[in-house]
Amino acid sequence: MELSPTAFVILGMLAWRPLSGYDIKSIVDSATRFFWAASYGQIYPELRRLTEAGLVEGQVEEGSARRRTAYTITDEGRAALEAWLAAEPRTFEQRDEGLLKLFFAAAAPETAVATLDAKRVFHERKLAQLREIEASGKPEGFTALVLRYGIESSEWMATWCEREAKRLRAGEAASRKGAGRGPNAAAP
Numbered sequence: 001m002e003l004s005p006t007a008f009v010i011l012g013m014l015a016w017r018p019l020s021g022y023d024i025k026s027i028v029d030s031a032t033r034f035f036w037a038a039s040y041g042q043i044y045p046e047l048r049r050l051t052e053a054g055l056v057e058g059q060v061e062e063g064s065a066r067r068r069t070a071y072t073i074t075d076e077g078r079a080a081l082e083a084w085l086a087a088e089p090r091t092f093e094q095r096d097e098g099l100l101k102l103f104f105a106a107a108a109p110e111t112a113v114a115t116l117d118a119k120r121v122f123h124e125r126k127l128a129q130l131r132e133i134e135a136s137g138k139p140e141g142f143t144a145l146v147l148r149y150g151i152e153s154s155e156w157m158a159t160w161c162e163r164e165a166k167r168l169r170a171g172e173a174a175s176r177k178g179a180g181r182g183p184n185a186a187a188p
Contacts, residue, residue: 001053003080005091006042011081014056014073021047021069031133031143034126034150047071055080098122113165113172120161127154 003011009032013024021044028038050056055077058069073081098119105112130150133139139147 001049003055003084004042004046005036006038006046007050007055008081008084009036009038010043010046010050010071011055011073011077011084014071015078015081018059018070018072020061020071034130035146050077113168116161116165116168120158120165123154123158123161127151127158130154 009028010024013019013027019027021040024043024047025038025040028036028043032038047056047058051058051071053076054074056071056073058071061068061070098115101115102112105115130147134144134147134151
C-alpha cells in the first residue's frame with residue numbers, strides 16, 4: 001500500500017502518543033498547517049485506510065459523551081514511518097498565490113504593491129503566531145527546529161515584501177514624473 005502525505009502526518013503524530021482524529025486535526029491546525037495542512041476530509045478516511053492496513057489501531061474510549069476513538073501506531077506503522085523518514089524527501093512544493101500574482105503582474109502592474117502589502121501582512125501575522133508558540137516553551141527538539149525555520153522564513157518574507165513594495169512605489173512615483181516614456185519592462 002502506497003501511503004499518502006496525510007498518512008505520514010497521522011503516523012508521525014501517533015508516534016508521539018495515542019490521538020483521536022479530532023486531536024490530530026487540532027495539532028495540524030495549531031502546528032503543521034504553517035507548512036503542511038490536512039482537513040477532516042483527509043484525516044478520517046486515511047485513519048480508516050491505515051487501520052485496514054494494520055498500521056494503526058483504534059480503541060473506542062468508554063465514558064466520553066461523544067464516541068471517541070483513540071488511535072495508536074502499530075509496529076508495522078512505526079516501521080513504515082521510519083522508512084519514510086529515512087527516504088529522501090520528494091516534495092518541496094510551495095504554493096503561494098501572492099507569488100503567482102506577482103509573476104503575472106505585468107498584466108495589471110497597479111496590483112503588485114497591494115499584493116506585496118497583503119503578503120507582508122500575512123507573514124507578519126504568521127510571525128506573531130509563531131512567536132507566541134515559541135514563547136510558550138512547548139516546542140522542543142525537532143519541532144523547535146521547524147519552528148525556527150518558520151520564524152526566520154516569515155521574518156525574511158515580511159522584510160522582502162516591505163522592501164519590494166517600497167521599491168515599486170518609488171518606481172511608480174518616478175514613472176508618474178516621467179509619464180510618456182513608455183514601458184521598458186520585458187516579460188520573463
